[in-house]
Amino acid sequence: MEPRGTAMQELLLEALDDLDQEEFDRFKFNLRHAKATGGENIPRGRLEKVDRLQLVELLVEFYEDKAAMLMVTIFEEISLKNNASKLRKALGEKIQGYKKKYAESVMEDYQLVEDRNALFGESVPLDTRYIHLLIIRKHRLQKQKEHELAATGRRHLEVMEQRNSIEYLATDIGSFFEPSNSGLAPRTVVLQGPAGIGKTMTTQKIMLGWASGELYQDMFDYVFCIRCRDLSLTEKASSLADLIVEKCQDMYAPVRDILAQPEKLLFIIDGFDELSFSLEPQEHNLCVDPYAKVPMESILNSLLRKKLLPKSYLLITTRPGALEKLQKCLKAPQFTEILGFSEKGRQEYFSKFFPNERDCNRALRFVKNTGAISTICFIPMVCWIVCSVIRVELETEDEIGNTLDTTTKVFVQFAYNLLKHHSKNWQQQSLPNELWKLCSLARAGILEQKLLFEEDDLREHNLDASDLRAMFLDKSTFQKGIGCHSLYSFVHLCFQEFFAALFYILQGEPKGAFDNPEEDLKRLLAECEKPGKGHLLLTLRFLFGLSSTKVQEFLEQAFQCETSGLVKSFLLQKAEEMAAEEPPRTGYRLLEFFHCLFESQEAEFARRVMHHFQNIDLSFKVISLLDCRVLAFCLQHSSNQEHSLNLTYCRLTSHHVQALAPGIQNCAALEFGSNKLGNVGVTILCAILKKPECKVSTLSLNENYLTDACAQELCSTLSSSHTLYQLNLDDNSFTDKSLPFILHLMWTCNSLTILSLERRGFSTGGDQQLKVQEEKIKETGRQFLRWG
């Protein structure tokens, strides 16, 4: 921090120097009765005989950063209007100057990121690394607006009106606080996304954008970024004002001026899921005074609940697992979500990673041809790991393995490559031991929600002299009192979660306090189920991934270690318990559970539990390609063939249908309404519907931009179905040209009983024909009902 505010003292002295002796005496007289908020006035005795310089010192001593405004008030009281306005102007300039200075310090702190492409991180400018991420915003349509749009031909909006009227729109970091259709600008924005999707990187980009004058210039005078993981360091009571001083890295930052306009402040709270506090809403936990010394937990709780600085703006990032907990604290939040890289973004990432064009093309070709990897490469973190793995394979001229079909396997391969190429201990057979120490540190941290480790922690886990420390841990230096303090964290939280899971798999090492691995594992699994334990979700997912027989065989061979045979049977039992829960899991919790089954790649897991989930309803969730592969795996290996899968309004495209393909045939009902399947999606779907083992009885493809060509393909495919009972094709782009195909289907598919064709787009003549044929079918004695 810079030396105490000499600039402010000079300003005060200059203002006093402008006074003649009589004015100076009057100033001192009024100062005796000054009404400054908080603190004491300068005792009368100390005011006598002070000269101007001494008075400045006294003013700063007693009124700190309020001294200048107090001086302005007294000048006005004693009719020194010119002096008052001169000082006010000088103060204004000083504040502007300070804003600039703060922006410069933010620039310095945020412009560089560690270059993870170079193994032992050099730093590179963020702008050369950052790649555009797809972000969407949940959008609630207003009735009036809907009608306007409906009148312009977007008929699907009427359908949406019945379904909560939510739409997902693409957005970008510069538009987070723009007014929604209601005209209200959100003061709280939540940015959610899974592990490694780029939330922290996005906050860094926003900080830099603001500091360099490109983002939110007129909107915010100050933007402060609070990293939740760092908050655990602040044990003692502090105030929001203190926190701002700390962020400014200047103990004489004009905090009062900064706080005087809360509507010009943005607080970014990054990594809400990493918080270890409970954030219960008890009143005694909340504070309204930014100067009150209260525990950090209260400051955060009060900011989130808009008790403290209600007019300030908040941007909070979180993984989906903590969303429920976060939602309970917030007032009128706007939800946004990072979807990851687009196809183009991924290519850009690869070309930055592999400057050599030939290597880049090879790597991209490999990813494209390996469907499994292709679906996980939208996550930047995974992209980085996959590229690192591919680079090693390219260097060694090995064939790029096509076994990397789960995130866990990508992490295992990455850890293996790193260890193979960089650990001296590799040859000395002590690797399993070293690895186990790293895993035990990760596990201890995950259980305690501790992400920053002290030297003592490293010593406790015998890692102080380990090579693995430099490989997987980052070191940061923090100011503590007058000295410096080193803290360690895993290169990314995902790695801590991965190694924590690996701890439960590795065996054969002296586990000391954990000499009963069975109990230890049971404890972890029980913890995962407790409310508010969202931070354990990824660890659990990795644990499922590592329990796979194939992965364990690889670990044993590659790391020369023994693995635990127990884990798999425990997890199977756990999966059965989770599946039988009442009420059953829904939404993201259900999807998370399916991800666990998928990571295991053990068909038996799915076979044993999927019968509990007859109705899988993930409608109105944003579903990724990976989610689709996960669903396909679970459905494909289910012993039950009667599932209904509801993916209405999930932003599905033809790629999603492709990823879902292996599982769809095991569903009796497919609800894919309000998506963007288009003609290609329907062609893929038809290939599945044609299979004799496919027994779909309800198919909903409402509002999917389907054309007459689709109607032809779909109707001719379904004509031979013996199981199709209901078909919904509302709100598509059909014309009279579709009529013959639809009539053919109506006549030939005898099982078809309900056909919905609302807003089908036929001419009056076409409609007439449809009605006539419908009546004729009924005359044959067949039950047939048509809607619309």
Ligand SMILES: Nc1ncnc2c1ncn2[C@@H]1O[C@H](COP(=O)(O)OP(=O)(O)OP(=O)(O)O)[C@@H](O)[C@H]1O
């Ligand atoms: N926009 C981007 N462009 C390039 N690389 C990115 C981008 N976003 C993220 N990355 C890479 O992915 C890594 C993980 O990103 P980040 O830490 O921002 O994820 P996160 O969503 O905050 O994850 P978590 O929830 O686990 O904390 C980064 O260290 C960086 O290497």
